Amino acid sequence: GESVGLHLPTLSVQEGDNSIINCAYSNSASDYFIWYKQESGKGPQFIIDIRSNMDKRQGQRVTVLLNKTVKHLSLQIAATQPGDSAVYFCAENIKGSQGNLIFGKGTKLSVKP
Amino acid sequence: NAGVTQTPKFRVLKTGQSMTLLCAQDMNHEYMYWYRQDPGMGLRLIHYSVGEGTTAKGEVPDGYNVSRLKKQNFLLGLESAAPSQTSVYFCASTRLSEPQHFGDGTRLSIL
Numbered sequence: 001g002e003s004v005g006l007h008l009p010t011l012s013v014q015e016g017d018n019s020i021i022n023c024a025y026s027n028s029a030s031d032y033f034i035w036y037k038q039e040s041g042k043g044p045q046f047i048i049d050i051r052s053n054m055d056k057r058q059g060q061r062v063t064v065l066l067n068k069t070v071k072h073l074s075l076q077i078a079a080t081q082p083g084d085s086a087v088y089f090c091a092e093n094i095k096g097s098q099g100n101l102i103f104g105k106g107t108k109l110s111v112k113p
Numbered sequence: 114n115a116g117v118t119q120t121p122k123f124r125v126l127k128t129g130q131s132m133t134l135l136c137a138q139d140m141n142h143e144y145m146y147w148y149r150q151d152p153g154m155g156l157r158l159i160h161y162s163v164g165e166g167t168t169a170k171g172e173v174p175d176g177y178n179v180s181r182l183k184k185q186n187f188l189l190g191l192e193s194a195a196p197s198q199t200s201v202y203f204c205a206s207t208r209l210s211e212p213q214h215f216g217d218g219t220r221l222s223i224l
Contacts, residue, residue, distance in 0.1 A: 032210060034213075042218075098161070099207055100161060101156075103156040103157075105153060106155060
């Protein structure tokens with residue numbers, strides 16, 4: 001299987017519970033943030049994004065919160081399902097960097113049925 | 114809609130051999146990227162391109178070359194493979210200020 005999950009922080013939740021995955025970003029000049037989901041053997045898949053002029057954005061079962069004061073980003077997944085089990089990455093885009101993203105090291109989410 | 118397609122999916126090389134990884138996107142994106150992913154390291158940018166005929170270095174460019182002769186294709190070359198280049202390689206494409214779309218990766222082992 002995919003070895004991307006080695007040495008990663010792990011969050012284990014019960015099916016049906018809410019999950020919160022946190023990310024600290026590095027640069028105060030970052031103006032765009034993205035959460036990706038990566039399943040074993042697959043490439044990162046876009047979940048939700050948020051721009052720096054917003055504090056909160058909601059999608060289907062997912063919410064992203066941005067706290068620019070402490071440079072913190074979180075992903076909330078409501079009613080977590082076994083299919084949500086994956087590694088989750090946050091990524092930041094520094095303004096003026098030609099779209100280059102800086103990725104966090106990821107958090108592995110395990111959902112217990 | 115195929116999105117981003119990477120070929121090959123798997124490859125084993127001997128030290129010193131050369132090879133080219135191909136990335137193709139059908140979304141008419143201007144920007145394309147090559148990353149490598151190693152355990153516990155996240156995704157690290159190797160090279161990127163902001164348009165046909167242009168390339169630039171990322172965080173870890175040494176030992177790799179790239180070419181963007183056509184807008185839809187971005188090639189990553191290893192001229193003389195080394196064991197340290199054993200990794201999973203991902204290609205992505207986007208328009209500026211939009212999320213990057215990723216392929217499913219090429220798993221490369223160098224013996």
